[in-house]
Amino acid sequence: MKTLFCIGLLSAVLPLALPAAVEDFKSYADTEALRKSWTGFGGGNPAPSASLSTLDGAPAMELSTSGEPGDKVIVRELAVQPGERLTFTMHSDMKNAPGAYAYVALRSDRNAGNLVLHDFRLVPGQPVRVEIPNEGRFNWQDQVAMLICLHDAGAPMRVTVGAIDLPGAAPAREFHDTPEARRERREKLLHGRTVQIDTAFPYYHNRSNESIASELRVNGFDGVYYYTGTDTGLRPGLVGEMQRQKLGVGLMTLPSLVYWSEAQLAERLPAGWRDWLIEFTGSGMDIYRFIGFVYPEYNAWYKNYLNGMLLRHRFDAFTFAEIMYPIYDGPEKNPPFYGDVSPGFQAAFKRATGSETFPNFTDPADPDYFRTNTGLYRQLVEYRVRTIDDFYDDIINGPGGAREAAPGILFATWTLGINIPDGVAKLREWEGNDIVAMIRRVKPDLHFIQTHAPDWANPALPGDYPLAYQPFFDAVRTANPDVKIGMQADLGSLGPSRRDPAWQKQFYDACRKAGVDTTTYYEFGLRWEIYSQPPRLCEIRRDGDTLLLVFDQRLNAESAMLMKGRELRGKDRSYRIAECRWDGNLLRLKPDALPAAGEELTVPVGGVADDPAVRFPASNLEPMPRGPVNTIPSGTETTLPVLGSFSGNPAR
Missing domain, CATH: 2.60.40.1220 (Immunoglobulin-like)
Incomplete structure (x- = not known):
């Protein structure tokens, strides 16, 4: 088994003028400022005393203990970039007890389990060089919590910690773009073979942006849709590096912040956000939180949030994924399972339609039960379609929207498809997706049809199934024959339905036969070749x-x-x-x-x-x-x- 630490005694103190340090102790005006970042861990562990110092003429941190019982623990969250190894030097004072030692723990956050835990002996008067090889095991991405623990053997102890560094971590390259290159990438997104990536997966951790981009490129892709659940999940410099390697890059995210924690929502959304949550008639979706589509305050917040991602990372394109009311065949279930039925949505429906009542989905004896008062239910079906298209249109085309903030990028709309009888009409009713209305309202360059879960999760799904999606493609052409058609597949989320190269060839051949202009699939790091070749x-x-x-x-x-x-x-x-x-x-x-x-x-x-x-x-x-x-x-x-x-x- 490979060791996680390589520790060697140095014959002399190493110079610590290290490049790109993640903690070089230079930013602290004084010891008080240092102690705001390096804090006691708590939990019954006393903290060592921390102060600014120097080591071989460079800024450093001195840690000292008084010899009282218990190991002393100090912690710091470090912003990191993927690199070869985490390194630093710890110098042990000449007066330290012979039995004194230190250990280091790395965690994804301070209260998580240890990714690394290792102790090392300190020799009084000598430095110890600590190296933690980054071999794809730690899965750090944006930050780690580093705990330094001192065991002083019951006697006063003092150590000096030098700059903590990631040598070998190349800085993010800033891409110098040209109008010609942008046009070429746009054409690739409109007519090429693309793929989706989600860099939250460990497959993308602990490697350079150049590595990720080159792997996409040598696999023959023309472009990438970079999915993220939150703006903080986008890797600095990766979009530019993919563009430098001639890949078109679109941003793909979700409109309802469904994977945000309650703490994230409370920290970043305006007050009153809990009133915007979608509610359902049953408890089957209780583990998720969806923000609804009918709240102007949310639209205003979301525009700033989205525009920040588009401008900061300079994407070539944008699309929402799965902008819908998220229950497949809800009205057909027994009992029916439906949303949005929240007070805020019901009030918005009544204002928009002039109705004094709202359909009932739980009590067949109610006169407004949706199967009884079908006229009221049809009003709701139409209203749900309109709320999605209104939201999409405002975020893209409204004042302060994405088209105004990022002129010239490609915009794609996105709805689902499925191989069932009358699928276009059924998904319109069940999930609020109207292809024709959405395209005519939002005016995209490209419209994607996403393979629905009942199809992609089926191990027996034939590779030529896009031919059965012809009614969905026809709806795009009906809306606007100039809008390009995209087809999205899922080729690997489940092991039994992970698609091999022969199946993939059937898929791409069928897309060409159906007149599809561009393809993408979820997800690059889940593809068959990674598991099987x-x-x-x-x-x-x-x-x-x-x-x-x-x-x-x-x-x-x-x-x-x-x-x-x-x-x-x-x-x-x-x-x-x-x-x-x-x-x-x-x-x-x-x-x-x-x-x-x-x-x-x-x-x-x-x-x-x-x-x-x-x-x-x-x-x-x-x-x-x-x-x-x-x-x-x-x-x-x-x-x-x-x-x-x-x-x-x-x-x-």
Whole structure:
């Protein structure tokens, strides 16, 4: 088993002028400011005394104890970027007791379980260098809580902590765009093969933006719809890096903040937000919170929220996913299951229609029961359609809306499709999605039909099922023949319905036959190849003084150690790999000489493997739940030409 810490005694204090430190102690005006960030942990653990100090001439933090009983714990939340390893130096005072030691814990937040917990011996008067290799195990993304714990052996203790750093974490590149490049990416989104990503999945953690973008690109995609449940879930610099690698990038998010916690909603939404929550006739949706579509105050807040994401990350496109009333076949259930029936929605319905009553869904004896007073129920069906289209139109086209804030980007609308008789009309009634009305109201460039869960979750769904969605595509053409048609599939959320390449070919062939202009699917990190095939070397690229091996999926960290020392065979000479560094699907090589662009190299890739630990636990292959390690067979070689650095626009 690989150790999580590499700790070595240093013969001299290391210089600590480290780049890109996540905590370099330079921002604190005084000790009081330091103590506002580095705080006691509590829970019965006393805190060491913290003060500003220096180590080898650089700012540092001194921690001291008085020898009272109990381990002393101090904690700090650190903003992090994916990097090779977390490193720092701790210097032990000459007077510390011989039995004194320290330990460090890393957590996703201060009260979560330990991702890492390791103790290390302190030698009085000497520094200890602590390195925590980042091997895709910690799943940190935006921050970690770091706990430093001192065991003083019952005597006063003093240590000095130097800058805490992530060496190897490349800063986010800022992409320099051009009008021509934007037009090309727009065309890719309108006519190309795209995919959805959700970087909350561990598959995307602990790797560079360049790694993620290159994996998407070498898998043949033209564009990406970047799904996020919240603005804080978007990785800084990733959109620009995908654009630099010539991928069109659209933002996809949900209109109702359904996956936000109550604490998040309370912190960020205006007062009174609880009155905006959708309510249902039963308890089947109680684990979720949906904000409704009929509240102008929410619209105003949402415009600012959405525009911030579009402008900060400079997306090429935007669409809502699943903008609907979220119950499939609710009126057909026994008992009926329906929403929105909240007081706020009922009041809005009555104001809009002039009705003094609202349909009843729970008491068949009520004169306004929806199957009895069908006229009142039809008013509600029409009103629900209008509320969705009004909301969508206001967020995109209204004053201060997205079209005004981000002129020139592509806008897509989005509804669901399903292979059932009279599916277009039934989804209109059940979920409030009217394709024709939505397109004519919102005026999008593109309209997606999303595969509904009863279809995509069916393991027996045939690959050519898009042909059965023709009525939904026809509705798009009826609304506006100039609006492009997109088809969305789910190819991997469930193990039994994860679709292999033969099935995918049938799907894409059927989309072309049905006249679909562009496709996308959920989700890139859940695709069949990740669970079922070993990695494949796709490119060799020069990148400054390094050589990049670009694979089609994420590797395990051990692959870098495996490649070190191997030889790359060229036509006239071989190149020995002196160093090899892992970065997701990339291996960054330092050969003993750099081959020229255009030279063909034969690369021994046998033994390189993927990493089941970062897969979503939804495999249909043993060992459950993540499936097997897929390893390139021993002796395998791949011959490819050396390419130059990727020819996207230069980045600052």
